[in-house]
Amino acid sequence: DGLFELPADAPVGQCLREYLGLDDAIIEVDLTPNRGDCLSIAGLAREVGANYAAQVACPAIDAVAATHDETRPVELLAPAACSRYVGRVIRNVDLSRATPLWMVERLRRSDIRSIDPVVDITNYVMLELGQPLHAFDLAEIRGGIRVRLAEEGEKLTLLDGQEITLRSDTLVIADHERPLAMAGIMGGEHSGISDGTTDLFLESAFFDHIAIAGKARNYGLHTDASHRYERGVDWQLQRQAMERLTALILEIVGGEPGPVIEALDEQHLPKPVTVQLRKERVSQMLGLDIPDADIEVYLQGLELGVVASGAGEWQVSVPSHRFDISLEIDLIEELARLYGYNRLPVSAPKASLSLTAKPETRGELPVLRRLLVARGYQEAITYSFVEPGLNKLFDPQSEPLALANPISSDMAVMRTSLWPGLSKAVLHNQNRQQPRVRLFESGLRFVPQVNGELLQEPMLAGIAAGTRLPEGWANGSDELDFHDVKGDVEAVLGQGGALDSFRFEAAEHPALHPGQSARILRDGELVGWMGALHPQLVDKLDLDGPVFAFELRLEAIVEGRLPQFSELSRFPEVRRDIAVLVNRSVMAGELLEDIREQAGAVLKNLRLFDVYQGKGIDPESKSLAIGLTLQHSSRTLTDDEVNAVMDKVVGSLEQGFKATLRK
Structure with missing residues (x-):
């Protein structure tokens, strides 16, 4: 604003637009971060010259002679x-x-x-x-x-x-x-x-x-x-x-x-870069054949030094201002740019599809995901990189793979379990007033082997904390317990129709509560763990407990069993209930497995419907109430046949588990 001052030698009477050179065009150039060489007039001139096949004549810069010898170290x-x-x-x-x-x-x-x-x-x-x-x-x-x-x-x-x-x-x-x-x-x-x-x-x-x-x-x-x-x-x-x-x-x-x-x-100092360029690779990447002479002209227009090293091969010297060129693919990108993206051939994508056999017995991960979502869980995705100390809390027996160049000290090793990431997610939610948390994740765990190989094993893990049911006037405020999560795990294991091939055994895990943990076996092979997180671990992580978790080997649980047709029986069912006293250490699952084996084909349903400990029985014992439903597919069972089955079952329980039938 105000008066515009001109130099004293400004010619009076000359047009101001002409004097100031205002008849000019200003070009705004939007550069990607890799092209810092174009942040100058010289760089833009080189680029324009290459695009229009024009010779770029840069003014000579002569050395200025010194008139004194003063320097600074x-x-x-x-x-x-x-x-x-x-x-x-x-x-x-x-x-x-x-x-x-x-x-x-x-x-x-x-x-x-x-x-x-x-x-x-x-x-x-x-x-x-x-x-x-x-x-x-x-x-x-x-x-x-x-x-x-x-x-x-x-x-x-x-x-x-x-x-x-x-x-x-x-x-x-x-x-x-x-x-x-x-x-x-x-x-x-x-x-x-x-x-x-x-x-x-x-x-x-x-x-x-x-x-x-x-x-x-x-x-x-x-x-x-x-x-x-x-x-x-x-x-x-x-x-x-x-x-x-x-x-x-x-x-x-x-x-x-x-x-x-x-x-x-x-x-x-940076070292001069020389890159090999192959015409075969150019044709493969761009989908067309650019003549050798044109390739050399394009590269020389970018001030690249080009020396033929064989038929269809060049050794290309990269000038110091093109620090974005270090690989063959970088040169191919330059050729595509100068040749013209609009001139590259266009063809519809082609893909050959081949039908592959899919075993009907094999389950799919998306089905398990939907199942867990239906049971109130939400899917989480956590980092495969974890803090070494946190990983050791959950899996102290494994030596995790350390990263050569970690993002941070909190992400320095590859996880050997999915539990560390899920536990941090629970803490994140609890710190934001979300006490009821149900999360699951499918992903890889990374376990170094003795032979130097790295086992990358697909896993399915879940974690839960808070009340059994969401807050509501019709819902109670009971806390989640071991059996709630065990029911979720059984639903996952039973998705393929082979739940009876899995067995839960009480066992100790370093990260789990010694009295509320179980290993999961399939035909004698360990396929996973579940239980409450160890109270000391809950305190160290500053979680609001109790917190329950499970982790399953995905490949071991997705194999199911083909459904088989079974004709509905037209004959009546017989229900018999028994209550047996056993030692507190006896696992109900083993008891039920023995009953199935002894009852045979006539057993249609077996259910544990009550567990009692307290007044009237030995403190070291517990009472298990079990319901058996018997039915024959082709005739009505007689009382003698039913009694024979029950006697066989009770006798086996007395002999194998020292069980006593309650009258």
Whole structure:
């Protein structure tokens, strides 16, 4: 707003639009993060030249001769983060001079405001070549330059006036006494250019993008320099940018340049990349045959060095500014882009389908999922990576596979059980006022074997806590117990029609309550565990107990049994109930299994309908009430036949379990 001031030498009477060069077009370029080489006029010119098969003529940048021999020592104390640092001393600059209008206008159209001549020139060269640059007030540098990692808690006031506390992973440019700038992000206020500055120290450096990535965001910053360094900067550009910067400074604000200072650590510099390209692979990936000559023209247009190494094969040298090219597929992508995606052949997808036999006895995981959902569970998906200590709490006997490069210390090993992830999910819900939790998960567990192999076993696991039924006026507030979850497990095991092949046995598991745990066997083979989580484990995990869990080997439980037709009997059923006294240690399941074996084919239904311990019986005993339903398929059973079956059953119980029939 207000008057627009023009330079004193502006020609009176000339059209302002013509004088300022306003008849111009501004092109906004939206780049993907891998193409940091296009964040400059030179980079865009290379790209346009390649797309239009035009020769790109970049203006020559000549070396500026030194007029004095003053330098500053440069030490690379963090060579992995900064392997090349180029500097230069310029004496006796005149900052009273203004930035030329043509430069101010070009910066404005690039959305960069003019600050002072030196800063404007560094920004201008950055836009030209893509190399971020910085200028220090030489008078504020104590001794030499040290490129190092910050000390934890060091303070630095930035050019925008903000004081920050540096972390130890932040790369800084420092002198022998204090930090001067956050490397690749922003300079410090005390070492910046001011109206009284007469001598400069110029910086042009290569910072590894890993060392800069995310650091600006950690401090709530984002600068043009950090934007470029995070995406990668040409590691061979620093000296060229320094010469261009020097020439413009001398032209605009004058000065006396010293020699170029270069500190280099070749061990940590990026190495030149050569990639093999095969025409056969190009044709396979793109679905068409591009002539050899065209392939070479496209690659040479991108300034790639191309040397034929055989029929339909090339060794391609990648220029330093194309740090996104390292594999053959990267070159094929470039060929597709230059050839034209619109020219690639289009064909409908084709797939040959072959019918494969599916055993009718084999169940499917989706069926089990729907079953558990119908019983009130919700499916969860947890990480396969878990915290080592948590995994050891649930499975102390296994040595889990450690990750070479974990995301974090909480995800450092592969799980040997699905319970750790599910228990964390229960805690997450309980901490958010969701006390009634029913979760299940199907996934792999990873168990290293003695021979060095890794067993990746599909598992189905569940976990439950809270009340038996959802809150409601018609529902009680009874807590979930062992038998509720056992019923859920039996429903899963019985899905294939082979529930009678499974057996629950009382056994101890390190993660389960010693008195409320059972192993699950199928024909003598261990297929899973269930029970209440151990009280000590519940306390360590800060869970609201009791919490019940089960885990089953999926491959061992999905194999079912073919349904077989059984003719409905037209003859009456006979129901007989017995109550037997047995020792408290006797498992009801073993008792029922023996009854089935003794009763034979006439037994149609068997049910344990009561368990009693208390007044009237020995404290070390328990009473089991069992109902037997007998029926013959082709005739009516006589009383003598029924009595014979019952006598056989009772006799076997007395002999095998020392059972006593209650009268």
